[in-house]
Amino acid sequence: MSKLTDTHCHIQHEKFKDDLGETISKTEQKMAFTVVSGANKEWNRKAIDISKNSKNIYATIGLHPIDAEKMSEKEFNEELDFIEKNANNIVAIGEIGLDFHWEKDEKLRVLQKERFVQFLNLSKKINLPVVIHSWDAEKEVLEILEKEKMKKVVMHCFSGNLELMEKALELGYYISISTIILRSKSTRKLARDCPLDKMLLETDAPYLWLDGKRNVPWNTEYAAEKIAKIRKITKDEVLEATLNNAKKIFGID
Ligand SMILES: [Zn+2]
Numbered sequence: 039m040s041k042l043t044d045t046h047c048h049i050q051h052e053k054f055k056d057d058l059g060e061t062i063s064k065t066e067q068k069m070a071f072t073v074v075s076g077a078n079k080e081w082n083r084k085a086i087d088i089s090k091n092s093k094n095i096y097a098t099i100g101l102h103p104i105d106a107e108k109m110s111e112k113e114f115n116e117e118l119d120f121i122e123k124n125a126n127n128i129v130a131i132g133e134i135g136l137d138f139h140w141e142k143d144e145k146l147r148v149l150q151k152e153r154f155v156q157f158l159n160l161s162k163k164i165n166l167p168v169v170i171h172s173w174d175a176e177k178e179v180l181e182i183l184e185k186e187k188m189k190k191v192v193m194h195c196f197s198g199n200l201e202l203m204e205k206a207l208e209l210g211y212y213i214s215i216s217t218i219i220l221r222s223k224s225t226r227k228l229a230r231d232c233p234l235d236k237m238l239l240e241t242d243a244p245y246l247w248l249d250g251k252r253n254v255p256w257n258t259e260y261a262a263e264k265i266a267k268i269r270k271i272t273k274d275e276v277l278e279a280t281l282n283n284a285k286k287i288f289g290i291d
Contacts, residue, residue: 041277042262044072044255045214046240053252055243061254066094068256070281071290075093075169075194077133079117086127089152095128096288098169100134101285106153107146114153118160125164131157132169133194137181139145139173144277151182158186165167167287176202184209190288192228195242196228199252203228207236212287214238214256217253217261218246229265234279238287
């Protein structure tokens with residue numbers, strides 16, 4: 039039995055449109071399980087479609103902060119309703135969060151924060167974990183999560199510093215290490231210091247692979263190899279721990 043997991047990918051991306059069926063069957067065969075993440079209206083619906091037709095592919099749905107801030111209030115509320123109606127079809131709300139890398143406008147940053155809190159309130163209402171996107175906003179994201187007393191949290195593709203990772207760990211959150219570890223020294227440092235029982239693996243496919251090539255869910259194996267080498271343990275130990283952690287946070291048997 040495979041112990042491979044990918045807790046965050048976007049195989050509903052158009053880069054998979056020519057071989058989606060094949061990608062799905064390979065993913066089902068090679069992986070213990072996989073989580074397909076929505077980030078906009080179209081991807082949310084496709085993530086649910088994929089997971090409904092699969093035994094071991096699960097969905098999370100949400101809005102990337104830039105997509106969230108672009109919506110009218112009506113449109114945003116409709117998407118919140120859509121998520122609530124699909125609570126039984128998903129394992130978490132996400133990705134959601136803050137992106138201050140792409141958004142420099144102070145007013146729109148405030149709007150991002152407001153809508154982020156609305157998502158957090160929904161997660162409390164339907165009792166599901168949240169999967170967090172944060173770029174150049176890790177400190178703000180953690181402050182909000184703490185203030186809102188969030189308990190079940192995954193820091194997707196975490197790119198904060200060690201101090202911020204410590205903060206996230208203190209709050210009991212999971213740190214998701216992506217395949218970017220193969221080319222990022224700072225991610226290698228996080229993977230060295232993050233306790234194994236709080237670590238997850240992801241690709242963020244089709245993103246974050248080498249030479250701009252398309253990433254695929256089973257590439258988490260290379261991330262696991264790298265982590266094993268850094269920590270001087272076996273790849274199997276990394277796969278086993280990350281599988282157990284993913285089952286626990288997403289409530290998968
Ligand atoms: Zn993503």
